[in-house]
Amino acid sequence: MKIRNKLQHSLSAKFAGLMLRVFLFIVIGALVIAYGYHQLNQYHNNKNDLLEHKEAIIKQIDNRFNQAFLDFRGYFAFENEALKASGYEQEEKIRTLLTEFQEVSNTPADRIFRNNVTEYLTYYYTELVPHSITNFEQGNREEIKQMANQGATKTLSTFQDDIRNYRHEIDNRIESNYELLVQRNSYILIIVGIYLLGIMLILFRMTRIMFKNVGKPLSEFAEVANEIAAGGDADVNIINNREDELGKLSVAFKKMVTSLQEKEQDLLGQNEELIAQQDELEVQQVELESTLSNLRRSENNLKHRNEFVKGISNSLNKQTVLQDIIVNMCKITEADQGIICFLHEENFASYGVSKDGEKQFLQNLDNGQNEKLVRYKESFTVKRELVQEEKGFHEAKSYAYDLYLPILDIEDEVVAMLVLSRYGSPFPEDKFEEYQGFAKQISISLENIQMYDQTEEDRKRNQDILNTVLEGIQLVDVEGKTIQVNHKLCEIFECKNWNKGIVDTSMDSWAQEMENYVQEKDELISFFSRAIEAVDTDETYTYKLINTNKVYQVYANSLFHEGEKIGTIFVHRDITKEAEIDQMKSEFVSTVSHELRTPLASIYGYTELMLNRELKPEKQKKYLSTIYQETKRLTTLINDFLDVQRMEAGKQTYEKKYIDLIEIIEKVMETQQVNMTDHRFEIDVDTSYTTVLGDKDKLEQLFTNLISNAIKYSPDGGKVSIHLYQEEDYIKTEIKDEGLGIPKEALNKLFSKFYRVDNSDRRAIGGTGLGLSIVKEISHAHNGDVFVSTEYGKGSTFTIKLPLVDTISNVTDPIKGTKENEAYKIFIIEDDRSLAGLIEHELRENKFFVRHFTKATEALQQLKDDLPHAIVLDLNLESGEMDGWDFMRELKNKEEPYSDIPIIISSALEEQKKSLELGACDYFLKPYKASDLSRTLLQTLLKKEKNGQIFIPDLINRDHD
The missing domain is CATH 3.30.450.20 (PAS domain)
Structure with a gap:
């Protein structure tokens, strides 16, 4: 009863009760729908999470099996123990996953799948893998293949298909669960729609009630209020049939109208007071506008500062940064002109300064103000009168204010200066500290740019170094x-x-x-x-x-x-060249072993026959001739090796004198006749100047190598043409054959040591690959050169180029026309009895009287009683206290006639220069022809006898075959 009375006397109570009912309806309905929706989604989400968890476990199981398969296959392919260990590690991981899968298994299909995986895992790690690894480590590859063909591979494929099928089944369950969730959610949406429709009907009903009980009375009040506001007299009807707020409002409204009319007069008086207050507000507005102007100025200064900071930080180009600095500093300081420049660099930037002004400033950096700035490192200002060029159209006296700011480096030295000019008004002193702060920021920025430029320069230099x-x-x-x-x-x-x-x-x-x-x-x-x-x-x-x-x-x-x-x-x-040299050396060793063994085999065989059998003199002579020829061949081969070593070491010496090339070539042709079968020589001389300054032995070796090659590499015979002609100050000798020719790809390596053309036709021909390299070295040592032209399959032409001399040196042979020389006594000092016997035999054949000593001390003792005409001396005497060097010094230090005795060295040491300096007449390098020694002795003694003095002749022509 009390509640009903309260609802009748209170409009708000009525409205609150109505709203409460509507609210309860909305809340209860929403809670019911939300709860149902939540339970439905939670059910399906839990189910979906369980299925996805199963799928994730199955995927991991599949991946672990695949990893195991790959690891064991990798082990079988690369024998990597780490892969085998990794494969075994997968077993424990798979069993852990199976345990986890058992915990989420809730269907018979899940349990069947787990049992199948467990069975295959046991089979794979207890049977298949151990047997395969055992067979692999024992080398039974065929057994492994047989296991694979007999079912292992098929079982693996079936297992992988089972995993894929089960994963597909899980995916289908997830899809079905999702479709069911969508269907049930659609039902909930229908229920929500019906629920919202009910709410709308309730709200419509409530709105209609409110309009009738509240809106209409309020509209009547509004009409009365408008009429009163317009200044008219309104009649307010009091609602007597309502006890709620509207009834009370009508009574109060009536009282309010009466009160308003009473107070209207009071308001008129107050209006005059407000007008006075308005004037006061206008004054305050002026003050606010001034404050706003100051704020805008501060905002503008902040904007310039931001532009300044942006300008010094957005670029690493020094010139760009300098230009941004001067422009922004002029804006910040409100300067009319400005310039910034380095003291020891050419970089600068200006604002509002003419080209002539820039030039004038830069040419006078050492003036008083600048010197002051550099010395004291502090900013200062200068007041000066404007010059005529700065006044423009102004005629009155005006002043400019220059602000000098130092830019310091990290060592606190002035590296640049910033000068700003302002016309008419000075720079505010309270801003100096701020300006100095900007100068420090400029210093930091320029230092960073300097460091960047140095780093970039170092980087480019390092790159240039790497590129070299x-x-x-x-x-x-x-x-x-x-x-x-x-x-x-x-x-x-x-x-x-x-x-x-x-x-x-x-x-x-x-x-x-x-x-x-x-x-x-x-x-x-x-x-x-x-x-x-x-x-x-x-x-x-x-x-x-x-x-x-x-x-x-x-x-x-x-x-x-x-x-x-x-x-x-x-x-x-x-390392291409090193690889090629290694290959050539390998081939060279193989070739040399053959080239050395062949003559040694002949020498050994014929010597054995002569020692063990009684042979006729004709056969002995034939065998000895063969031994002699093979010995010469072996000597030539060894000399080639030694020549190459001397040339590489730079120790090859040349005894040059004037010689005729035709004599050398004819001698070589005569020597090579024995190697010719179907070949024939043809020599053509188109010049009368054939004399060169050279080492006869080395040039003979050069032409021997070329002519013998022309014969060797013409296995089918043919003509070997030799053509001599003059070209400017050089004589050229062409040696042309009609043989195999040389492939073009081999030409650039032809004169390299050890190199031989890789061709079966040439491999059958003997050789060491040293001949042409020796030819090149000899020609270069004579200030000449060697060239080759060839046509593959038709022959080659080698051209030797040597410098000419003006006259021919006529060397006579002192042996010709010589009478018996039995009076010439020769001492041979040699510890090798075999070689000494050979020399003694040769000299006795040439009518010399010979005495042999194995020790130098014995020879010195004999000199006291018996003075020889000449001495043949070995330098390396193994027996005795005195070697050949000591003997020669001892003899040359004696008085005449001992010091005048000619000494000819016979040694295996390559000490020719030293021997000649100590006083030797000539030098023979073992092995050599004994006939050359006797010839040199005779020539030396004849010249000594003719001149009546000690004579050290030029080295005579020798053949060191």
Whole structure:
């Protein structure tokens, strides 16, 4: 009853009760719908999570099995124990996953699947894998293949199909669960729609009630209020039939109208007071506008400062930054002109300054104000009268104010100056500290730019240095990303601008690019991977480029900083020549072994026959002739080896004198006649000047090598043409054959030592590959050269170019016309009795009287009683206290006639120059012809006898075959 009375006397109570009912309806309905929706979604989400968890476990099981398969296959392929261990580790992980799957299994299908996986896991790790590994380690590859063919592979495929099918079944369950959830959610949406429709009907009903009970009375009040506001007299009807707020409002409204009319007069009086207050507010507005202007000025200053900071930080170009600095500083300080410049550099920037003004300022940096700034390093201002050019159209006296700001470096030295000019008004002193702060920011910015420029210059210099290195260089970080390369690396892999493209690329990218150019792709990439992953490495690897014969060796070194690896350096070095030399040396050893064994076999065989059998004199002479020829062949071969060694060491000596090339060539032709079968010589001389300054023995060796090659490499015979002609100050000798010719690809290596053309037709022909290299060395030593032209299959032409001399040196043979020389006494000092016997025999044949000594001391003792005409001396005497050097010094230090005795050296030591300096007349390098020794002795003694003095002749022509 009390509640009803309260509802009748209170409009708000009525409205609150109505709203409460509507609210309860909405809340209860929403809670019911929300609860149902939540329960439905929770049910399906739980189910979906369970299915997805199962699927994730199955996927991991599948992945672990696949990892195990790959690990064991990798082990069988590469025999990597780490892969085998990894494969066994997968078993424990799979069993852990099966245990986890058992916990979420809630269907018979789940349990069947788990049992199948467990069975296959047991089969795989207890039977299949152990047996396969045992057979593999025992080398039973066929047994492994048989196991695979007999069901192992099929079982594996079936197992993998079961996993895929079960995963597909799980996916279908998830899809079905999702479709059911969507269907049930649609039902909930229908229920929500019905619920909202009910709410709308209730609200419509409530609105209608409110309009009738509240809106209409209020509208009547509004009409009365408007009429009163318009100044009219309104009649307010009091609602007597309502006891709620509207009834009370009508009574109160009536009282209010009466009160308003009473107070209208009061308001008129107050209006006059407000007008007075308005005037006061206008004054305050002026003050506010002034404050706003100051705020805008501050905002503008902040804007300029931001532009200043942006200008010095957004660029590393010095000139750009200087221009931004001067422009922004002029804006901040409200200066009319300004300039900033370095003291020791040419960089500067200005604002509002003419070209002439810039030039004038820069040419007078050492004036008083600037010197003051540099010395005291403090900012200051200068007041000065404007010059005529600065006044413009103004005629009155005006002043300018110059602000000088120093720019200091990190060593607190002035490196630049900033000068700003302001017309008419000075710079505010309270801003100086702020200006100095800007100067410090400028210093920091310029210092950063200086450091950047120096760093960039160092980087470019380092890159230029790397580019001069003949090896390809690549620097990568610990992840294999390229940091830096040089041009040589790009040349190796035929890439243009690769430095820009490869830098900052991963190993996969640059390794893929490199493998397109090398033959051993996988091995090279594996080498790169090992080097990058290793903590410290100095490993090397050799590879060949595709479609070329170039061989490169790449070696890797780890780069450390403070004990921590920061990268790896790869250096690619061209070892093509070394590889070719190694190959040629290998071939040379094989060839030399054959070339040495062949004459030794003949010498050994014929010597054995002569020692063990009684032979007729004719056969003995034939055998001895063969032994002699093979000995000459062996001597020539050894001399070639020694010549090459001397040439490489730079110790080859040449005894040059004037000689006639025709005599040398004819002698060589005569010697080579024995090697000719179907060949014939043809010599053509088109010049009367054939004299050169040279070493006769070496030139004879040169032509012997070329003519013998012409014969050897013409197995079918033919003509060997020798053509001598003059070209300017040189004589050229062409030796042309009609033989095999030389392939073009072999021409650039033809004169290299050990090199022989790789051709079966030529391999059958003997040789060491040293002859042409010796020819080249001899020709160059005579200030000449050697050339070759060839046509493959038709023959070759070798041309020797030697400088001419003006006259021919006529050398007579002193032996010709000589009478018996029995009066000439010769001492032979030689500890090798076999060689001494040979020399003694040769000299006795030439009518010399010979005495042999094995010790130098015995020879000196004999000199007191018996003075010889000449001495043949061995330098390396193994027996006795005195060697050949001591003997020669002892003899030359004596008085005449002992010091005048000619000494001819016979030694295996290559000490020709030293011997001649000590006073020797001539020098014979073992082995040599004994006939040449006797000839030299006779010539020397005849000249000594003729001149009546000690005579040290030029070395005579000898054949050191």
